Amino acid sequence: MPAATEIQSSAGPGENRRAAFGLELSIDPRISIPGLGRSLSAGTAQPPSRVQLDSGELDRRWGALTMAPLRAREIRWGKTPLLSVDFAEPAGYLLWARDHGRVLISPDGLELLCEADPESEHWATIIAAQALPLAATIRGLEVFHASGVVLDGRALLIAGRPGAGKSSLAAALVRVGGQLLSDDAVALQLSDGPLVAHPGSVVLQLRAAEDRKLSVDARAALGHPASSSTDKHRYVSDRVPDPAPLGALFLLERSADGPAVEALTAVSPFELLASTFNLSVRTPARLLRQLDVVSAIAASRLVYRLRVRPGVDAEQLAAVILETTSFPHA
Amino acid sequence: MTDKGADTTTMSELSDQELLVSRARLPQHVVHRSFVSETVVLNLRTGRYHGLNPTAGKMLSALETAATVGDAVPVLVDEYGLGREQIQADLLTLTRGLIERGLIVAADASGD
Numbered sequence: 459m460p461a462a463t464e465i466q467s468s469a470g471p472g473e474n475r476r477a478a479f480g481l482e483l484s485i486d487p488r489i490s491i492p493g494l495g496r497s498l499s500a501g502t503a504q505p506p507s508r509v510q511l512d513s514g515e516l517d518r519r520w521g522a523l524t525m526a527p528l529r530a531r532e533i534r535w536g537k538t539p540l541l542s543v544d545f546a547e548p549a550g551y552l553l554w555a556r557d558h559g560r561v562l563i564s565p566d567g568l569e570l571l572c573e574a575d576p577e578s579e580h581w582a583t584i585i586a587a588q589a590l591p592l593a594a595t596i597r598g599l600e601v602f603h604a605s606g607v608v609l610d611g612r613a614l615l616i617a618g619r620p621g622a623g624k625s626s627l628a629a630a631l632v633r634v635g636g637q638l639l640s641d642d643a644v645a646l647q648l649s650d651g652p653l654v655a656h657p658g659s660v661v662l663q664l665r666a667a668e669d670r671k672l673s674v675d676a677r678a679a680l681g682h683p684a685s686s687s688t689d690k691h692r693y694v695s696d697r698v699p700d701p702a703p704l705g706a707l708f709l710l711e712r713s714a715d716g717p718a719v720e721a722l723t724a725v726s727p728f729e730l731l732a733s734t735f736n737l738s739v740r741t742p743a744r745l746l747r748q749l750d751v752v753s754a755i756a757a758s759r760l761v762y763r764l765r766v767r768p769g770v771d772a773e774q775l776a777a778v779i780l781e782t783t784s785f786p787h788a
Numbered sequence: 789m790t791d792k793g794a795d796t797t798t799m800s801e802l803s804d805q806e807l808l809v810s811r812a813r814l815p816q817h818v819v820h821r822s823f824v825s826e827t828v829v830l831n832l833r834t835g836r837y838h839g840l841n842p843t844a845g846k847m848l849s850a851l852e853t854a855a856t857v858g859d860a861v862p863v864l865v866d867e868y869g870l871g872r873e874q875i876q877a878d879l880l881t882l883t884r885g886l887i888e889r890g891l892i893v894a895a896d897a898s899g900d
Binding site for chain 2: 724725726727728740742745
């Protein structure tokens with residue numbers, strides 16, 4: 459198991475230095491984002507992305523636009539808008555999330571101006587869930603819609619449709635000795651060697667039905683409990699792993715049979731492209747990088763299809779994964 | 789031949805014979821990557837992806853390296869062991885399809 463980074467960390471007065479999604483971060487002390495790692499390279503060449511609570515400056519920049527913004531992304535539940543991303547030069551990407559607030563991300567990803575929804579106690583979750591992955595995409599990483607765990611120094615990613623069981627499987631892998639890398643979004647970085655997976659926010663979110671199945675010890679293995687809702691229970695890991703080379707990517711798929719694992723020698727590039735997280739950033743540089751990362755994943759021969767029939771226990775799936783990838787069972 | 793001053797033309801203006809003596813090249817804003825199952829061609833200006841089956845992917849690679857579209861034909865005949873006429877017809881169909889989508893341009897092979 460690699461050395462891990464203690465969660466508790468800070469920097470000088472007025473500055474909270476952290477790292478997530480491959481970015482160095484300087485966070486306004488008034489903003490609390492659970493589950494971020496300690497800055498790994500403070501003082502190095504990479505400038506931090508600054509996350510500031512400043513609705514006045516956000517309004518000033520967005521209000522100064524002379525052109526109509528372009529709607530880059532929109533999510534609705536029926537007719538109710540839940541999330542949107544608008545883009546306009548020179549202000550950048552304006553992320554809005556219902557019951558959370560707004561974040562304006564500069565076109566270079568170096569500045570994130572936040573406006574909190576005063577009615578929401580946990581408004582800042584949108585920063586880790588959406589804003590930082592978007593900033594990471596702008597700054598040259600490719601974020602995948604996946605949960606990730608580090609086992610034996612390698613990153614094991616689980617991608618799949620919402621509700622496919624990514625988090626439950628990640629939790630099961632944590633309980634057998636893995637370290638949570640991220641619950642819903644993992645940043646991958648091209649390097650001279652293998653692809654490198656960066657931790658995101660190490661907050662694991664389990665459905666209440668799934669959580670009820672766990673023993674006290676099993677819950678303790680997931681970290682300390684954080685805010686929960688009626689249908690979700692959240693755990694913050696005590697430690698954040700270091701970035702790790704990609705060890706395997708499992709494409710989780712509901713099936714009439716299984717569990718069954720198939721090594722994919724001819725994975726569809728479009729399936730991998732569909733697993734990327736952020737579609738708002740459409741610059742040529744990002745599009746090319748997205749294709750190159752997908753190409754690198756396909757060439758790595760580390761992609762597996764994991765077919766699961768309903769009702770299969772997450773522990774059973776975790777055992778199948780460990781056996782397939784020869785990860786040691788803790 | 790460089791982009792600047794290249795004598796490019798549209799598919800509708802070219803007969804089969806004219807196309808065969810033209811050079812097919814990818815614009816700078818078009819890239820492609822080969823996968824086991826298919827080749828993905830990406831137009832960086834529009835953000836649109838196009839999938840080519842392995843045979844079409846091989847044809848695109850042959851078009852890229854050949855001096856003219858016609859010069860790619862014997863390369864593909866060797867590769868697939870099929871008749872020249874059939875290969876040429878398939879290659880011309882693919883070439884026109886790629887030109888229509890803005891993924892390659894036909895240029896005057898003697899332009900440089």
